[in-house]
Amino acid sequence: MNIQQEVLSKAMRAKCAAAKLRTASNDLRNRALAAMVSAIRSSVATIQDANSQDMRAGEQAGLSAAMLDRLLLTEERIEDMAVGLEQVAEFDDPLGMILQETVRPNGLKLQKITVPLGVIGIVYESRPNVTVDAAGLCLKAGNAVLLRGGKEAINSNIALARLLSEACDQVGLPGSCVEIIESTDREGVQQMIRLDQYVDLIVPRGGHGLVRTVTENASVPVLKHDRGLCNIYVDATCNLPGTVACINNAKVQRPGVCNAVENLWVHRDNTEALQAIIADLQASGVEVRGTEAVRGLCENVLPATEEDFDTEYLDLIISADVVDSLEAAIASVQKFTSGHTEAIFTDDPKNAGRFISEIDSACIYHNASTRFTDGGQFGMGAEIGISTNRLHARGPVGLNELTTYKWVGSADYLPRA
Amino acid sequence: MNIQQEVLSKAMRAKCAAAKLRTASNDLRNRALAAMVSAIRSSVATIQDANSQDMRAGEQAGLSAAMLDRLLLTEERIEDMAVGLEQVAEFDDPLGMILQETVRPNGLKLQKITVPLGVIGIVYESRPNVTVDAAGLCLKAGNAVLLRGGKEAINSNIALARLLSEACDQVGLPGSCVEIIESTDREGVQQMIRLDQYVDLIVPRGGHGLVRTVTENASVPVLKHDRGLCNIYVDATCNLPGTVACINNAKVQRPGVCNAVENLWVHRDNTEALQAIIADLQASGVEVRGTEAVRGLCENVLPATEEDFDTEYLDLIISADVVDSLEAAIASVQKFTSGHTEAIFTDDPKNAGRFISEIDSACIYHNASTRFTDGGQFGMGAEIGISTNRLHARGPVGLNELTTYKWVGSADYLPRA
Numbered sequence: 001m002n003i004q005q006e007v008l009s010k011a012m013r014a015k016c017a018a019a020k021l022r023t024a025s026n027d028l029r030n031r032a033l034a035a036m037v038s039a040i041r042s043s044v045a046t047i048q049d050a051n052s053q054d055m056r057a058g059e060q061a062g063l064s065a066a067m068l069d070r071l072l073l074t075e076e077r078i079e080d081m082a083v084g085l086e087q088v089a090e091f092d093d094p095l096g097m098i099l100q101e102t103v104r105p106n107g108l109k110l111q112k113i114t115v116p117l118g119v120i121g122i123v124y125e126s127r128p129n130v131t132v133d134a135a136g137l138c139l140k141a142g143n144a145v146l147l148r149g150g151k152e153a154i155n156s157n158i159a160l161a162r163l164l165s166e167a168c169d170q171v172g173l174p175g176s177c178v179e180i181i182e183s184t185d186r187e188g189v190q191q192m193i194r195l196d197q198y199v200d201l202i203v204p205r206g207g208h209g210l211v212r213t214v215t216e217n218a219s220v221p222v223l224k225h226d227r228g229l230c231n232i233y234v235d236a237t238c239n240l241p242g243t244v245a246c247i248n249n250a251k252v253q254r255p256g257v258c259n260a261v262e263n264l265w266v267h268r269d270n271t272e273a274l275q276a277i278i279a280d281l282q283a284s285g286v287e288v289r290g291t292e293a294v295r296g297l298c299e300n301v302l303p304a305t306e307e308d309f310d311t312e313y314l315d316l317i318i319s320a321d322v323v324d325s326l327e328a329a330i331a332s333v334q335k336f337t338s339g340h341t342e343a344i345f346t347d348d349p350k351n352a353g354r355f356i357s358e359i360d361s362a363c364i365y366h367n368a369s370t371r372f373t374d375g376g377q378f379g380m381g382a383e384i385g386i387s388t389n390r391l392h393a394r395g396p397v398g399l400n401e402l403t404t405y406k407w408v409g410s411a412d413y414l415p416r417a
Numbered sequence: 418m419n420i421q422q423e424v425l426s427k428a429m430r431a432k433c434a435a436a437k438l439r440t441a442s443n444d445l446r447n448r449a450l451a452a453m454v455s456a457i458r459s460s461v462a463t464i465q466d467a468n469s470q471d472m473r474a475g476e477q478a479g480l481s482a483a484m485l486d487r488l489l490l491t492e493e494r495i496e497d498m499a500v501g502l503e504q505v506a507e508f509d510d511p512l513g514m515i516l517q518e519t520v521r522p523n524g525l526k527l528q529k530i531t532v533p534l535g536v537i538g539i540v541y542e543s544r545p546n547v548t549v550d551a552a553g554l555c556l557k558a559g560n561a562v563l564l565r566g567g568k569e570a571i572n573s574n575i576a577l578a579r580l581l582s583e584a585c586d587q588v589g590l591p592g593s594c595v596e597i598i599e600s601t602d603r604e605g606v607q608q609m610i611r612l613d614q615y616v617d618l619i620v621p622r623g624g625h626g627l628v629r630t631v632t633e634n635a636s637v638p639v640l641k642h643d644r645g646l647c648n649i650y651v652d653a654t655c656n657l658p659g660t661v662a663c664i665n666n667a668k669v670q671r672p673g674v675c676n677a678v679e680n681l682w683v684h685r686d687n688t689e690a691l692q693a694i695i696a697d698l699q700a701s702g703v704e705v706r707g708t709e710a711v712r713g714l715c716e717n718v719l720p721a722t723e724e725d726f727d728t729e730y731l732d733l734i735i736s737a738d739v740v741d742s743l744e745a746a747i748a749s750v751q752k753f754t755s756g757h758t759e760a761i762f763t764d765d766p767k768n769a770g771r772f773i774s775e776i777d778s779a780c781i782y783h784n785a786s787t788r789f790t791d792g793g794q795f796g797m798g799a800e801i802g803i804s805t806n807r808l809h810a811r812g813p814v815g816l817n818e819l820t821t822y823k824w825v826g827s828a829d830y831l832p833r834a
Contacts, residue, residue: 019751023774104796108785115777117807196632200807215613219633221808242830249832334436345830356825357440360532363824368525371833372826379521390534390617391638392809395824407780407812408773409789413659413762415666416788 003183007191010179011146011198014119017168017176018144018200022116024173026093029140032177033089035167036136040082043163047078050159051128058152070126071153081132081160084382088136091381094399095142108411114403116142118200121192122384123148123214125206128156134203135164135178137384141402144177146199148192150206151184158182193218203397205385208312223393223401225385227312228258229338230370233329233355234277235346236267242367243273243345244280249369250343252284256314258386259341259373263309264320265329271297273345278320286316293322309336326351330358337361339388341373362387362394420600424608427596428563428615431536434585434593435561435617439533441590443510446557449594450506452584453553457499460580464495467576468545475569487543488570498549498577501799505553508798511816512559525828531820533559535617538609539801540565540631542623545573551620552581552595554801558819561594563616565609567623568601575599610635620814622802625729640810640818642802644729645675645757647787650746650772651694652763653684659784660690660762661697666786667760669701673731675803676758676790680726681737682746688714690762695737703733710739726753743768747775754778756805758790779804779811 001009021029040047051073058068100112120143122134131147138145149157161180169175181188193202196219203223204214211226232250234243250261266274278288278298288294289304301320308319309332323329333342343365344355352366363373373395375383380398387393393401418426438446457464468490475485517529537560541547548564555562566574578597586592598605610619613636620640621631628643649667651660667678683691695705695715705711706721718737725736726749740746750759760782761772769783780790790812792800797815804810810818 019775019777022777102796104794108789108794110795118777194633216611216636221638221806223808239830246830246832253833352827358436360436360439360535361823363826366825366827368826368828368831369833372525372831373824374833377521377525377833378527378824379519389638390821391640394821404807404811406778407790407795408783409780409785410769410783411785413656413663414785414789415663416670416786416791416794 003185003188004191006183007181007188008195010176010181011119011192011195013176014144014146014179015198017174018116018118020174021139021142021144021177024142026095028171028173029142030089031171032139032168032173033085033136035170036132036164037082037085039163039167040078040085040132040160044075044078047073047156047159050155053155054153063152067126067152071128071156073128073156077129081129084133085136088140088382091140091399094140094403099405106414106417108409108414111408112405113408114400115406117402117404119144119146119198120402121146121148121199121202121220123189123192123202123204123206123210125150125210126152128153128160130205131157131160131180132164133382134384135161137382137399137402139168139177141399143402145179146192147178147180148189149180154182154184189214190217193220196220203384222389223385223397224388225258226340226388227338228260228340228386229263229310229312229336230259230261230341231263231265231333231337232261232343232345232370233323233333234264234266234270234273235326235344235348235351236269237347238270238273238345239347240273240276244276246343246345246367246369247277248280248284250371251281251286251318252316253371255316259370260314261343261370262311262313262318263336264318265323265332266320267326267329268293268322268324274298274320274322281318286318288318288320290320291322294320297322312338326354330355333359340386341365341370343368343370420602420605421608423600424598424605425612427598428536428609428612430593431561431563431596432615434591435533435535437591438556438559438561438594441559443512445588445590446559447506448588449556449585449590450502450553452587453549453581454499454502456580456584457495457502457549457577461492461495464490464573464576467572470572471570480569484543484569488545488573490545490573494546498546501550502553505557505799508557508816511557511820516822523831523834525826525831528825529822530825531817532823534819534821536561536563536615537819538563538565538616538619538637540606540609540619540621540623540627542567542627543569545570545577547622548574548577548597549581550799551801552578554799554816554819556585556594558816560819562596563609564595564597565606566597571599571601606631607634610637613637620801640802640814641805642675643757643805644755645677645803646680646727646729646753646755647676647678647758648680648682648750648754649678649760649762649787650740650750651681651683651687651690652743652761652765652768653686654764655687655690655762656764657690657693661693663760663762663784663786664694665697665701667788668698668703668735669733670788672733676787677731678760678787679728679730679736680753681735682740682749683737684743684746685710685739685741691715691737691739698735703735705735705737707737708739711737714739729755743771747772750776757803758782758787760785760787
């Protein structure tokens with residue numbers, strides 16, 4: 001079977017599976033998740049065999065130690081995947097929820113009801129746990145999943161997807177509820193993202209390059225999880241220790257994630273805050289790159305270029321500048337943001353209100369860390385990513401965001417007037 | 418200015434206007450709509466001058482009488498546009514609605530709040546009233562609009578858009594809240610649908626060919642208003658006069674619209690219904706095309722091909738077949754539907770439930786006409802179209818569907834644990 005045939009036939013099979021899944025009860029979907037958990041727990045050796053092939057290939061290909069670590073499936077990480085599926089099973093059923101209900105004056109009873117999206121294609125890189133996490137979330141929301149992982153983890157991904165697919169089959173759901181494209185040729189991605197007849201949504205999970213390629217070439221709708229170029233603005237007045245602690249948290253707690261802060265803007269009348277924040281970050285090992293204004297006020301600050309403010313470091317580095325006013329801060333944030341997350345620290349509620357309404361990002365905080373942009377923190381449970389889309393879902397994408405709705409109307413043999 | 422420059426500069430200007438509109442109050446947006454109404458009412462002669470240029474060009478180009486009629490702007494039709502804008506102004510403000518509100522255990526207060534989508538690009542054909550209707554709805558929902566109408570109506574569209582833009586300017590909103598691309602070169606559409614940096618949504622309004630071209634080439638998200646290949650299934654038992662009346666309504670009331678029925682499926686045990694429905698449709702001037710089974714039971718039925726069942730007639734023609742069971746009906750509907758609207762007529766609530774849950778369309782009715790798929794009928798007020806998307810909006814697209822949301826979090830200087 002060549003790659004075109006593989007992608008097409010798997011997408012078609014997933015579409016058929018989605019039609020069956022559409023009417024599967026929450027109980028049946030939960031039984032499939034439970035069967036997946038058992039399959040993973042009883043197949044640790046099989047999974048690790050496949051993973052060790054990927055590890056050997058990765059070593060030969062000269063992958064970095066960090067990359068190899070992301071690839072590695074220890075017993076603990078395999079158990080974590082199983083536990084994750086158990087948690088997904090416990091969430092409320094996102095399907096069949098009545099979002100709106102009215103009876104029109106003519107007697108037509110209208111309901112807006114949540115239903116699955118259909119077939120969700122996931123294009124991802126590296127970490128094999130995505131295979132399990134994504135398939136579990138998609139299944140719980142009644143969607144079939146078409147997986148296309150990176151070549152580094154291909155053997156691990158195939159072994160995991162096979163277990164998940166067999167688990168579906170065991171409980172009487174189609175095995176094609178979980179399909180994986182085994183060829184890692186890039187042509188497969190190009191084809192998959194144009195099969196809008198069979199695939200209802202593409203979720204690219206990976207770097208900015210992958211997201212752009214998918215966005216520019218897909219005819220299937222795309223749920224983007226793009227860059228997190230997050231900004232924090234510190235206003236003229238704020239609680240100093242609170243602000244310092246929150247910004248340290250936003251930069252240092254997990255610098256490699258999309259909700260970590262990258263750019264800092266401080267009001268020129270708040271030199272005290274600027275100096276305290278920067279000294280605190282430096283004490284935590286953060287490299288601070290600043291404009292001349294910042295360098296004139298703080299020690300050990302490297303010069304920042306325009307490009308620095310446009311860079312998602314994902315590292316213990318931050319860019320800093322001084323601004324003349326709230327307006328200037330808003331303009332700077334709007335110029336560099338990727339629309340993911342921003343925060344303002346201020347004691348002035350009016351300034352907070354302006355920042356929140358004038359800036360157009362998925363998540364905006366007043367006196368709280370940017371790190372809160374997270375499905376778990378929002379009380380959604382697991383998430384498949386953080387959407388930087390404007391349509392359909394913005395911010396954390398949990399089970400509810402993996403559904404759509406249909407309108408159901410009923411009446412007593414009613415023609416339109 | 419060449420076309421690339423025109424499209425790019427207008428998209429950029431619309432983006433800047435959208436940033437201003439984002440914080441415009443409902444009152445200010447309503448004043449802009451009122452200024453548009455005044456401008457239209459005081460410029461009937463100007464609008465008709467521009468329209469008569471289009472009419473002359475259309476006559477010279479040999480447009481059909483029907484096309485010329487769609488193009489024509491009578492005084493009454495111009496007044497209708499003004500009245501439409503007045504109605505839009507009266508709708509509730511779709512912005513700033515709190516969709517969800519929680520306080521997390523850690524004290525983070527989270528709100529999910531409706532905000533504008535940004536810049537909406539409308540690609541449309543023929544009727545110049547779309548210029549006004551679309552711009553009015555977009556503006557009420559806080560969006561700037563980038564219009565690109567068909568060449569037949571270009572002079573009318575430019576004249577109308579200019580009035581709308583000037584009205585924005587009069588009340589202190591940017592004139593670029595309404596931008597129109599004056600070049601009718603197709604290259605302009607291709608460029609516009611790939612400017613995802615400036616345009617947030619494309620709404621193609623036109624035939625299936627236009628919708629496919631936009632879907633296949635856009636990098637901007639698309640809200641499709643695609644074909645309405647609507648199906649009706651008549652079950653083994655039903656109220657005969659009620660069913661006949663509803664199906665007549667679904668086919669005859671306005672055969673040229675997307676919610677008119679195109680395919681009829683009747684259970685083999687309900688010959689009485691089949692014969693009554695077909696005789697009734699024929700009496701209303703409908704051409705009935707049927708399979709051998711239908712032709713054996715009814716008179717004056719032309720033979721139907723497979724292609725007929727795959728055709729959106731938009732005319733007084735219907736395809737009909739007999740099915741052996743509910744399951745067969747569901748399979749037939751799923752095979753041919755465009756996912757827009759279907760209806761079942763039955764006295765058996767269990768069969769209605771299965772039809773509704775197993776079929777995956779935007780709108781499904783039990784004992785009601787397919788003609789109800791309409792923003793006005795749903796109580797939404799005006800609509801910009803009927804979405805056949807699965808993401809973001811399904812079915813009628815009113816003001817609420819022209820918005821997105823942002824998450825706003827506030828706390829008392831809270832780092833993430």
